[in-house]
Amino acid sequence: MRVLVSGGAGYIGSHTVIQLIAAGHDVLIVDNFANAKPTVVNRLEAITGRHLPVQAFDLRDVDKTEHLFAHEQLDAVIHFAGFKAVGESVEKPLEYYENNLGTTFSLVRAMRRHGVAKLVFSSSATVYGTDQESATEDRPTSATNPYGWTKVMQEQILRDVAVADPTMRIALLRYFNPVGAHESGTIGEDPTGIPNNLMPFIAQVAVGRREKLRVFGDDYDTPDGTGVRDYIHVEDLAAGHVAALARLARTDDPISTWNLGTGTGTSVLELLHAFERAVGRELPYEVVERRAGDIATSYADPSRAQAELGWVAKKSIDDMCADQWRWQSQNPEGYPDA
Structure with missing residues (x-):
């Protein structure tokens, strides 16, 4: 087509x-x-x-x-x-x-x-x-x-x-x-300004663009108290x-x-520690107040897509972090303007 x-x-x-x-x-x-x-x-x-x-x-x-x-x-x-x-x-x-x-x-x-x-x-x-x-x-x-x-x-x-x-x-x-990002490390997520999402924020901490990660609340009803996402x-x-x-x-x-x-949830701290494995060192973070509007847990039931599309997500959290880090480390300031 x-x-x-x-x-x-x-x-x-x-x-x-x-x-x-x-x-x-x-x-x-x-x-x-x-x-x-x-x-x-x-x-x-x-x-x-x-x-x-x-x-x-x-x-x-x-x-x-x-x-x-x-x-x-x-x-x-x-x-x-x-x-x-x-x-x-x-x-x-x-x-x-x-x-x-x-x-x-x-x-x-x-x-x-x-x-x-x-x-x-x-x-x-x-x-x-x-x-x-x-x-x-x-x-x-x-x-x-x-x-x-x-x-x-x-x-x-x-x-x-x-x-x-x-x-x-x-x-x-x-x-x-x-x-995550393409396995070549040449294209990936390049948010404008301060990232709204967790993974690119962690990546910018890892590459030195941000001082530390702020974890918005550790008192949710989840295994480690931090928000869980798919x-x-x-x-x-x-x-x-x-x-x-x-x-x-x-x-x-x-x-x-x-x-x-x-179909699987991963907490903020679990994602942080997976990214630390990709980078090979600990990353600084602090727990701060909850963010307004955030919910404790969000994850999909993807069974319909599996049944009707023959599609299933194949890559693990460690894959996601490794590919994100390859992109960010090769492009510490994101894409060039020209």
Whole structure:
């Protein structure tokens, strides 16, 4: 298939581009580079040995989106583009609703107008609200922050589109906590400013960019008192997208929902100690007050994805940390600006 990957220069998008090409697909990237560096594309081309066409614009631009679909032959879309920082969404709710919903409106309208019926959508475990322990796909959705609500809303919009247009084939992929990097160490997660997520923060402590890790609370009802999350290697996550795309080509269901996770929870301290094994030394940390809105435990029940996609997460926590450290140690300041 010829696949449009929106946000294809971002963290998860870039890893998925590599696996799409390995699976025999052609890829067209659209990215406005608000949260990604253009140098990512050069590295993707080096890894894949392929020239990757890129269109640099904001999908909320309806005219440019329409022009793209009118002039390119596309078979499917994987939609990653969107703002994704929970804390920032609380500070800037209007920007999050406008951006995340607006890109989806523009994209899906153009898809329907030009007969592109297959869509894989990047959703999130945040749609389970505070009920994220062993979460199954039939659990009611809710959210605790504007970012999460944008995902709940986008899922609902896509369900309604699938009812209105039963020719559509839509996959909603609910991620848990993507971490790690490509085994080459040349592409990985490069968050802007202070990392919002645990693994890149630990990696920046290890490389000397941060003084120490702050552990937000050690009094949760978990084995060691720290929060438990379902960490999934970004390479396994990318493979889940390729599997979902293949499934859309052979299903009669207008809409399908799959969790992508390992089904196993790892605590903050367990992840820290796994990263210490990768680095070969202890890393400084301090326990501070709980962070507002954090829940004790979040992990997936990925059995539906295993049964219906034939997909299973293969990489261990130690694999995730080793690959993250290879990326961070080779790129201590992240991607260069040019």
